[in-house]
Amino acid sequence: xxxxxxxxxxxxxxxxxxxxxxxxxxxLLTQHYRAQGMSAEDATHAARRQFGNVTQLKExxxxxxxxxxxxEWGRDVRFGMRMLAKKPGLHAAMVIALALGIGAxxxxxxxxxxxxxxxxxxxxxxxxxxVRSQDSTALQDGAVSYPDFxxxxxxxxxFTQLVSYRDDSLTLTGVERAAHLDGEIxxxxxVPLLGVNPELGLGFRPEDEKLGARVVLISHALxxxxxxxxxxxxxRTMQLxxxxxxxxxxxxxxxxxxxxxxxxxxxxxxxVDNDGTPGATTANRGxxxxxxxxxxxxxxSEAQANAEMKAIAAGLSRKYPASNTQNNSAHxxxxxxxxxxxxxxxxxxxxxxxxxxxxxxxxxxGNLLLVRARERAREMAMRTAxxxxxxxLVRQLLVESLFVSVLGGLAGCTLAFVxxxxxxxxxxxxxxxxxxxxxxxxxxxxxxAVSLASGLIFGLVxxxxxxxxxxxxxxxxxxxxETDVRNRLGSLVIVVQVALGIVLTAGAGLxxxxxxxxxxxxxxxKPDHLLTFMFxxxxxxxxxxxxxxxxxxxxxxxxxxxxxxxxxxxILPMTDNSMHISFENPEHPLPPGQLEDARFDLVxxxxxxxxxxxxxxxxDFSDADTVKAPPxxxxxxxxxxxxxxxxxxxxKRLKPEAGNDGPVMREIVxxxxxxxxGATARDLDPGYYLPATQLPRACFMHSVVRTRVEPLSLEPxxxxxxxxxxxxxxxxxxxxxxxxxxxxxxxxxxxxxxxxAFSGLALVLTLxxxxxxxxxxxxxxxREIGVRLALGAPRAMVFxxxxxxxxxxxxxxxxxxxxxxxxxxxxxxSYLYGTGPRNPLVLAGVCVLVATTGLLAAYLPARRAMQxxxxxxxxxx
Amino acid sequence: xxxxxxxxxxxxxxLMVLKTLYAMGSQHGFGIARRIEQVSDGVLDLNEGTVYTxxxxxxxxxxxxSKWGISENNRRARFYSITKQGAxxxxxxxxxxxxxxxxxERMLKLERQG
Numbered sequence: 001x002x003x004x005x006x007x008x009x010x011x012x013x014x015x016x017x018x019x020x021x022x023x024x025x026x027x028l029l030t031q032h033y034r035a036q037g038m039s040a041e042d043a044t045h046a047a048r049r050q051f052g053n054v055t056q057l058k059e060x061x062x063x064x065x066x067x068x069x070x071x072e073w074g075r076d077v078r079f080g081m082r083m084l085a086k087k088p089g090l091h092a093a094m095v096i097a098l099a100l101g102i103g104a105x106x107x108x109x110x111x112x113x114x115x116x117x118x119x120x121x122x123x124x125x126x127x128x129x130x131v132r133s134q135d136s137t138a139l140q141d142g143a144v145s146y147p148d149f150x151x152x153x154x155x156x157x158x159f160t161q162l163v164s165y166r167d168d169s170l171t172l173t174g175v176e177r178a179a180h181l182d183g184e185i186x187x188x189x190x191v192p193l194l195g196v197n198p199e200l201g202l203g204f205r206p207e208d209e210k211l212g213a214r215v216v217l218i219s220h221a222l223x224x225x226x227x228x229x230x231x232x233x234x235x236r237t238m239q240l241x242x243x244x245x246x247x248x249x250x251x252x253x254x255x256x257x258x259x260x261x262x263x264x265x266x267x268x269x270x271x272v273d274n275d276g277t278p279g280a281t282t283a284n285r286g287x288x289x290x291x292x293x294x295x296x297x298x299x300x301s302e303a304q305a306n307a308e309m310k311a312i313a314a315g316l317s318r319k320y321p322a323s324n325t326q327n328n329s330a331h332x333x334x335x336x337x338x339x340x341x342x343x344x345x346x347x348x349x350x351x352x353x354x355x356x357x358x359x360x361x362x363x364x365x366g367n368l369l370l371v372r373a374r375e376r377a378r379e380m381a382m383r384t385a386x387x388x389x390x391x392x393l394v395r396q397l398l399v400e401s402l403f404v405s406v407l408g409g410l411a412g413c414t415l416a417f418v419x420x421x422x423x424x425x426x427x428x429x430x431x432x433x434x435x436x437x438x439x440x441x442x443x444x445x446x447x448x449a450v451s452l453a454s455g456l457i458f459g460l461v462x463x464x465x466x467x468x469x470x471x472x473x474x475x476x477x478x479x480x481x482e483t484d485v486r487n488r489l490g491s492l493v494i495v496v497q498v499a500l501g502i503v504l505t506a507g508a509g510l511x512x513x514x515x516x517x518x519x520x521x522x523x524x525x526k527p528d529h530l531l532t533f534m535f536x537x538x539x540x541x542x543x544x545x546x547x548x549x550x551x552x553x554x555x556x557x558x559x560x561x562x563x564x565x566x567x568x569x570x571i572l573p574m575t576d577n578s579m580h581i582s583f584e585n586p587e588h589p590l591p592p593g594q595l596e597d598a599r600f601d602l603v604x605x606x607x608x609x610x611x612x613x614x615x616x617x618x619x620d621f622s623d624a625d626t627v628k629a630p631p632x633x634x635x636x637x638x639x640x641x642x643x644x645x646x647x648x649x650x651x652k653r654l655k656p657e658a659g660n661d662g663p664v665m666r667e668i669v670x671x672x673x674x675x676x677x678g679a680t681a682r683d684l685d686p687g688y689y690l691p692a693t694q695l696p697r698a699c700f701m702h703s704v705v706r707t708r709v710e711p712l713s714l715e716p717x718x719x720x721x722x723x724x725x726x727x728x729x730x731x732x733x734x735x736x737x738x739x740x741x742x743x744x745x746x747x748x749x750x751x752x753x754x755x756x757a758f759s760g761l762a763l764v765l766t767l768x769x770x771x772x773x774x775x776x777x778x779x780x781x782x783r784e785i786g787v788r789l790a791l792g793a794p795r796a797m798v799f800x801x802x803x804x805x806x807x808x809x810x811x812x813x814x815x816x817x818x819x820x821x822x823x824x825x826x827x828x829x830s831y832l833y834g835t836g837p838r839n840p841l842v843l844a845g846v847c848v849l850v851a852t853t854g855l856l857a858a859y860l861p862a863r864r865a866m867q868x869x870x871x872x873x874x875x876x877x
Numbered sequence: 878x879x880x881x882x883x884x885x886x887x888x889x890x891x892l893m894v895l896k897t898l899y900a901m902g903s904q905h906g907f908g909i910a911r912r913i914e915q916v917s918d919g920v921l922d923l924n925e926g927t928v929y930t931x932x933x934x935x936x937x938x939x940x941x942x943s944k945w946g947i948s949e950n951n952r953r954a955r956f957y958s959i960t961k962q963g964a965x966x967x968x969x970x971x972x973x974x975x976x977x978x979x980x981x982e983r984m985l986k987l988e989r990q991g
Contacts, residue, residue, distance in 0.1 A: 017955075020953060021905075021906060021929070021954065021955050022926070022929060024905075024948055024950070024952050024954050025905075025906050025907045025925065025929075027950065028948065050923075050924075050925055051925045052925065052926035054926065057926040057927075057929060057930065
């Protein structure tokens with residue numbers, strides 16, 4: 001509106017100036033004639049005559065000036081709208097194609113923005129590095145132990161701060177309803193590391209790491225919910241798992257640590273991991289289970305820090321071979337990169353895929369515009385002949401295509417508003433930080449930029465080629481020999497679209513094959529009708545009577561109606577957790593530090609029966625396996641084969657490095673089947689099990705119940721049961737096993753669903769594009785086809801001719817697409833399960849699908865060609 | 878540049894305006910028209926309004942520039958002067974025109990043969 005007014009004002013000023021100029025001219029001319037002796041009246045008439053038609057001149061002047069004025073742009077837009085309205089179907093097709101392309105891109109970008117582009121919410125986050133322990137031979141990153149971490153922190157010159165951290169969960173008691181809290185155990189210097197200050201109180205002090213210190217920083221949310229936003233909360237104590245912690249500060253509402261753990265509500269120091277004994281976690285160099293994050297000193301690069309940490313780790317490995325042989329190096333990596341890991345590549349693959357979809361959509365719109373431009377060649381030639389200049393025509397056409405792209409962009413953004421939440425539901429929490437994604441200002445700017453860029457891409461070429469057209473042939477309308485640039489351009493677009501369609505469809509096909517493999521793979525147990533949940537029995541009250549508690553608990557649990565079997569385990573499959581513990585084999589002694597290790601679990605009696613993990617030989621644990629009975633263990637079949645090289649292992653003895661009073665030699669009493677521990681694990685995991693009854697100080701954490709009824713229907717009953725035994729024990733994480741597997745598969749499922757959606761979109765767009773081009777080609781060749789038919793060509797031949805034309809394009813496209821797929825297959829490699837990236841079956845299927853789609857698109861135009869009536873076709877032209 | 882036949886006369890006027898500004902320096906539209914009338918010695922029947930169309934066209938090409946000044950009548954008037962680009966264009970056009978004119982002259986001198 002404003003621009004229009006401004007344009008009009010400018011127009012008026014220019015007009016006024018021009019009128020001034022010419023009236024002065026006429027005055028001077030009149031005076032000139034008077035000086036030659038004419039009468040006043042004659043002189044005025046002569047001057048008018050000599051000057052010519054003022055009104056006409058004014059109009060002409062305005063018209064010519066207008067080529068540069070903004071008002072004229074408005075006219076182009078209005079004209080463009082009229083042109084769009086004239087062919088609503090064609091333009092709706094363009095807008096829909098673009099809306100789909102831009103909508104999909106905006107949705108994916110909103111996630112990429114939240115996950116990859118947004119900096120971590122700390123001061124100068126680019127200086128934050130994750131430091132991991134590394135095995136230099138296997139090049140495998142791992143966790144660090146506390147003693148190693150203390151040495152790292154003391155010896156390094158690369159970091160201003162180096163902080164250890166690990167996840168933990170504690171039970172908040174002393175409140176109305178006991179609550180299960182997630183939090184983090186960190187070294188004292190967390191606040192200086194992150195540069196985010198508490199909103200109340202201060203951070204930890206160095207002495208807070210000392211034995212017996214129990215201090216805590218709490219989240220803003222916990223402060224509000226449990227302490228009623230008490231401004232004097234600092235210095236108060238709270239009961240966590242039976243111990244009193246002094247609150248030292250409240251973190252701001254936006255604070256998160258780690259950045260992908262929004263659920264954390266407390267942070268406490270590693271004093272928690274020190275029980276004062278010589279075997280305490282803080283003193284155990286072999287207990288590699290902690291992460292470390294550092295802030296680079298000014299002037300130190302990632303590479304320098306990496307080199308220094310590697311040297312320090314190598315030194316420690318030489319000094320402590322017993323614990324650090326496999327931790328002889330270190331790896332420093334930017335925090336964000338380390339947090340995202342493979343997800344980064346996955347998102348980039350998806351972003352690339354959705355970019356291809358947009359390219360296909362642009363190709364379609366470009367092709368439709370080419371068709372349109374050919375139809376309008378007459379109009380353009382006419383306008384050129386009437387004196388419009390070429391820049392003007394290009395501009396007119398560009399305005400029209402930008403108009404289409406902006407409409408498509410708006411529709412696409414609307415689509416993104418709807419689809420982003422849907423995709424986020426699909427992602428669940430399988431992608432760190434994705435939950436923050438939303439269609440916001442940066443995302444909308446991205447959508448706008450993409451719309452304008454695509455408007456230029458698909459608009460410029462048709463605009464230039466059609467404005468270049470010569471004047472005569474379109475006017476004579478006999479340009480039938482025109483198998484010109486535009487036709488070839490249209491075919492090229494189709495070939496590229498088909499090729500891109502193949503690449504996308506192949507990617508989707510591979511991911512779908514892989515997903516189906518994952519979803520149908522054998523877990524080693526029966527996941528249906530299993531209810532799982534967790535609670536902890538705090539040491540402060542259960543250190544000495546845990547066995548009694550669990551015995552009663554399981555008796556009551558098994559007695560609940562609808563329960564078929566129940567058991568407990570320290571680490572349940574599908575919980576994104578595992579523990580590997582080494583063991584000695586007296587038949588093959590190895591020096592300490594080079595002991596073999598395997599996945600470890602601590603289970604109750606009936607655990608295998610509940611999970612339906614098959615007992616292959618020997619016996620299950622029983623209530624008779626008490627502390628006083630001979631120490632026993634059960635191994636999986638894979639364990640027996642891998643470490644003992646035989647299935648007949650009953651009676652053999654091993655010494656696992658686990659036990660309440662140090663490692664003891666244990667007899668293998670049973671062999672069970674292997675279990676897949678994570679839904680995306682490539683192999684069944686060999687492991688071994690110890691009976692919880694022989695390690696009575698250990699806590700179960702997870703309960704698993706096989707039900708005869710819908711598993712979740714038992715949720716209230718189990719919660720009541722636990723509360724009736726101890727009302728300060730909250731039950732959390734109640735899920736069916738199927739649900740857990742679903743969560744673990746969320747990432748591959750989301751990748752598969754998105755890529756399938758995109759390739760489906762690509763196929764539809766290609767289909768429409770090819771149909772458009774073939775239909776137009778047939779329409780243009782009506783006369784030629786008419787002549788052929790009139791001269792006696794069989795109709796079937798005409799039909800074949802059209803199909804051949806389409807088939808040629810499709811075959812070239814398929815060829816290029818397959819080549820590109822083969823060449824780029826390794827990108828997907830690490831996301832594929834049960835299929836290679838060049839699975840011939842998938843590729844063949846994709847080719848058939850795309851080729852069929854292509855021929856389908858050509859079928860209708862070919863039929864129309866066959867039905868051309870020669871007399872009509874010839875007369876019509 | 879597709880130039881139709883109708884543009885020949887237009888081109889001629891543009892050339893005349895350019896040459897006038899080149900020879901006489903800064904001028905307003907009236908002055909240019911007078912100069913052309915004077916040189917053509919009354920042979921050319923110039924519709925003086927078209928001078929302004931030519932002036933606008935030349936401005937848009939960047940061959941001349943204009944600024945406001947005061948006319949002999951002490952009134953506001955736009956004065957035009959030629960730019961460096963305009964001078965170059967004038968050279969090109971003049972050369973071209975002379976070539977065409979030479980051809981025309983020789984053509985018209987041809988005697989009837991046979």
